[in-house]
Amino acid sequence: MAEDLVQETFLAGLKSRDTFSGGSSEATWLVGILKHKIADHFRRQAREGSLPDGDPPDPSGEPSFDATGHWQSGPTDWGGNPSDLFRQKEFLEEFTKCLSGLSPAQANAFTLREIEGLSTGEICKVINITETNLWVILHRARMHLRRCLETRWFARGTGKGS
Amino acid sequence: MMLSCKDVTQLISESMDHSLPLGKRIGVRIHLLMCRFCERYERQLLLIRETVRRLAAVGETPEGLFLGALSEGARERIRQSLRSR
Numbered sequence: 001m002a003e004d005l006v007q008e009t010f011l012a013g014l015k016s017r018d019t020f021s022g023g024s025s026e027a028t029w030l031v032g033i034l035k036h037k038i039a040d041h042f043r044r045q046a047r048e049g050s051l052p053d054g055d056p057p058d059p060s061g062e063p064s065f066d067a068t069g070h071w072q073s074g075p076t077d078w079g080g081n082p083s084d085l086f087r088q089k090e091f092l093e094e095f096t097k098c099l100s101g102l103s104p105a106q107a108n109a110f111t112l113r114e115i116e117g118l119s120t121g122e123i124c125k126v127i128n129i130t131e132t133n134l135w136v137i138l139h140r141a142r143m144h145l146r147r148c149l150e151t152r153w154f155a156r157g158t159g160k161g162s
Numbered sequence: 163m164m165l166s167c168k169d170v171t172q173l174i175s176e177s178m179d180h181s182l183p184l185g186k187r188i189g190v191r192i193h194l195l196m197c198r199f200c201e202r203y204e205r206q207l208l209l210i211r212e213t214v215r216r217l218a219a220v221g222e223t224p225e226g227l228f229l230g231a232l233s234e235g236a237r238e239r240i241r242q243s244l245r246s247r
Contacts, residue, residue: 119179
């Protein structure tokens with residue numbers, strides 16, 4: 001979804017290229033459009049009644065940590081570090097399913113950070129939140145993805161990257 | 163003050179986005195020496211990051227799903243525009 005927004009931005013940018021004055025830098029201009037797109041998106045979502053973010057329930061239903069902050073059940077051994085995961089179509093499918101389990105805010109933040117490679121400072125300017133807030137969103141996104149991949153991919157015993 | 167595993171997982175994620183203040187960095191490193199689960203957690207997050215980057219780099223694959231949305235050229239252009247500010 002974040003990539004849709006980025007793509008829409010890029011297309012909107014191309015369409016309005018003629019009106020781009022050159023007064024502001026190209027980046028400011030693109031970021032400006034992206035901000036509008038994201039604001040639109042969240043407005044639409046608010047109208048449709050879904051929550052923009054919040055702490056999503058843990059996919060497995062149990063918290064990762066006990067009351068003292070220790071692991072309830074720690075990460076399992078993934079068996080070496082399979083480095084060719086990205087070549088495996090089945091892994092990609094599971095990964096995409098896991099990504100779609102993120103909240104919209106988490107998916108946006110994660111995509112901009114890890115796929116588009118923006119710094120957290122840049123992302124904050126685009127989606128207008130504090131860095132502290134963004135770190136928390138990214139932390140939850142990573143925690144969710146790790147847990148989801150562990151369940152959907154690494155725990156099934158077969159299909160482990162050779 | 164001792165960091166709990168919960169604190170450390172948050173800090174591991176944060177350290178992937180900016181460099182932690184020295185005190186916290188040391189606290190995390192010491193914890194990781196003693197805690198197998200957190201050490202594993204960090205390794206797995208780094209593996210996920212590495213995998214995502216490589217997926218993004220091969221975004222041309224027919225089954226590229228979410229990554230095929232932007233052409234490499236478009237992505238690079240946005241990236242560079244942002245960098246050049």
